[in-house]
Amino acid sequence: MHLVGYAWLHEAMQLSAFPLRLPAVVQPVTRLEKIGQTLAVPPATAPASDDLLGHVLFALKHEGINLTILAQALPQIPATALELALKEAPNGIYIRKACYLREAFTGEEVPQHAPVRGGFVALFDPKRYVTRPGERNSRWRVEFNGLGTLDYCATVERTQRIMELQAHDILGRAKAFMASLPPVMMDRAINWAYLHETKDSFAIEREAPSEDKSRRFIQLLRQAHERQPLTEEYLVALQNATVSNPYDLAAAFRHEQNHLAGALQGAAGVTYVPPPPDLCRELMEHLMQFANEAPTQIDPLVAAGIISFGFVLLHPFMDGNGRLSRFLIHQVLCRANALENGLLLPVSVAMKREERLYLESLQEFSRPARDFWDVQWIDFGTLAFDFRGHPAIYRFWDATPGVTFTMEMAQHALEVELREETAFLGCYDAVYKAVDEQFDIRGSDLANLVMMCLTNNGVVSKHRRKQYQYTVPAEVFDYIEEAAQQVLTEQRTTR
Numbered sequence: 335m336h337l338v339g340y341a342w343l344h345e346a347m348q349l350s351a352f353p354l355r356l357p358a359v360v361q362p363v364t365r366l367e368k369i370g371q372t373l374a375v376p377p378a379t380a381p382a383s384d385d386l387l388g389h390v391l392f393a394l395k396h397e398g399i400n401l402t403i404l405a406q407a408l409p410q411i412p413a414t415a416l417e418l419a420l421k422e423a424p425n426g427i428y429i430r431k432a433c434y435l436r437e438a439f440t441g442e443e444v445p446q447h448a449p450v451r452g453g454f455v456a457l458f459d460p461k462r463y464v465t466r467p468g469e470r471n472s473r474w475r476v477e478f479n480g481l482g483t484l485d486y487c488a489t490v491e492r493t494q495r496i497m498e499l500q501a502h503d504i505l506g507r508a509k510a511f512m513a514s515l516p517p518v519m520m521d522r523a524i525n526w527a528y529l530h531e532t533k534d535s536f537a538i539e540r541e542a543p544s545e546d547k548s549r550r551f552i553q554l555l556r557q558a559h560e561r562q563p564l565t566e567e568y569l570v571a572l573q574n575a576t577v578s579n580p581y582d583l584a585a586a587f588r589h590e591q592n593h594l595a596g597a598l599q600g601a602a603g604v605t606y607v608p609p610p611p612d613l614c615r616e617l618m619e620h621l622m623q624f625a626n627e628a629p630t631q632i633d634p635l636v637a638a639g640i641i642s643f644g645f646v647l648l649h650p651f652m653d654g655n656g657r658l659s660r661f662l663i664h665q666v667l668c669r670a671n672a673l674e675n676g677l678l679l680p681v682s683v684a685m686k687r688e689e690r691l692y693l694e695s696l697q698e699f700s701r702p703a704r705d706f707w708d709v710q711w712i713d714f715g716t717l718a719f720d721f722r723g724h725p726a727i728y729r730f731w732d733a734t735p736g737v738t739f740t741m742e743m744a745q746h747a748l749e750v751e752l753r754e755e756t757a758f759l760g761c762y763d764a765v766y767k768a769v770d771e772q773f774d775i776r777g778s779d780l781a782n783l784v785m786m787c788l789t790n791n792g793v794v795s796k797h798r799r800k801q802y803q804y805t806v807p808a809e810v811f812d813y814i815e816e817a818a819q820q821v822l823t824e825q826r827t828t829r
Contacts, residue, residue, distance in 0.1 A: 386411050531683060
């Protein structure tokens with residue numbers, strides 16, 4: 335199989351990179367076209383097999399931007415090779431991009447025999463990628479418009495699914511929906527969202543929070559509306575607020591290697607290894623800078639997906655990373671001023687329902703990253719970690735799966751979780767009022783029975799009838815059922 339472009343560079347230069355989703359391969363075709371899971375390339379279009387720069391230029395022209403591969407390949411191409419190619423096409427778009435990136439990755443200038451002319455070109459094609467306002471390099475007339483910097487950058491492709499989700503205007507719909515509710519109902523729906531977001535964020539980590547833990551996490555969620563910039567000090571304070579074990583409280587970003595493990599024992603059970611501590615701390619600085627700028631520059635939900643998944647993949651603390659990563663979704667949306675009046679989209683509730691998809695989104699990165707680590711079992715509870723890859727696999731990453739999942743969960747949180755809970759509260763109020771007008775029942779008993787009846791499809795179970803037989807007359811149970819079934823029927827017919 336004759337590989338081309340990034341696939342050729344990856345294999346021929348033995349680079350550290352994740353498998354390509356669409357490798358370019360020479361095939362008997364007359365034009366470039368996608369065939370199955372490959373980009374079919376006509377033989378006449380393919381660079382010579384030993385032409386390093388030719389494969390880079392092909393990739394830049396036809397395959398988009400893969401900074402993980404470019405950061406490793408370009409420094410190995412002599413500056414003289416780029417200088418010669420520049421002479422042949424002094425204003426060529428792709429040679430300019432190659433020269434710009436090589437200078438950024440090496441600090442070594444590529445000689446120019448004449449100033450580059452023409453308009454500025456965007457490094458990332460805005461038609462293909464989500465981009466943000468760029469930083470212009472006058473020497474090569476290239477605009478860096480990536481989601482980050484050339485030290486840490488995510489890419490998000492404008493897939494059909496992401497464009498559909500953006501067109502749905504999830505945040506605008508959330509605002510409009512909450513504004514349509516009576517103030518008391520809105521407050522109750524928001525309080526429900528805070529409580530269940532807390533419960534399910536812990537449940538994803540297989541924890542049942544104590545009352546104190548729940549209270550602290552709800553306070554944390556409400557603090558998101560303060561729109562405080564992310565700093566190491568702030569994130570440490572947040573971590574301390576979410577972790578109850580005093581031995582797990584962080585004082586700073588981690589100075590030791592951590593990992594995630596599955597059910598298997600020893601090295602075989604290690605499912606993900608985040609970047610080494612020094613690299614992690616460096617990349618966290620870049621992620622925090624992005625988090626403090628991007629929410630007002632790009633779609634807030636896209637920014638939320640990048641920041642939430644970026645944080646959990648860097649794993650800057652020894653404990654509490656998962657809960658904080660989900661908190662950061664709210665923090666980003668608040669920072670973008672996308673959620674007002676204390677509104678919260680209960681994304682963790684949606685994620686808990688879709689745990690398999692959540693895990694699959696994380697594994698898009700964690701599984702291939704694991705292959706670059708040599709993990710040795712030393713003793714029970716003690717492992718040795720040796721990173722055999724290039725830092726570029728952590729510096730430059732595809733956030734498309736994480737962003738897609740985040741946006742889908744935000745849509746689910748609004749269209750299913752909040753709307754269903756609000757409808758439930760409306761039913762509850764109607765049944766409670768109908769029964770209360772007919773019978774004199776203790777408020778707490780009536781509230782519990784109405785709640786349990788509605789969650790049991792309008793039936794008061796035999797167990798509940800027996801439980802309340804000495805405080806509630808028998809005819810009340812029947813009346814609650816009658817009122818509940820009437821309300822539920824009316825709700826179904828109006829949908």
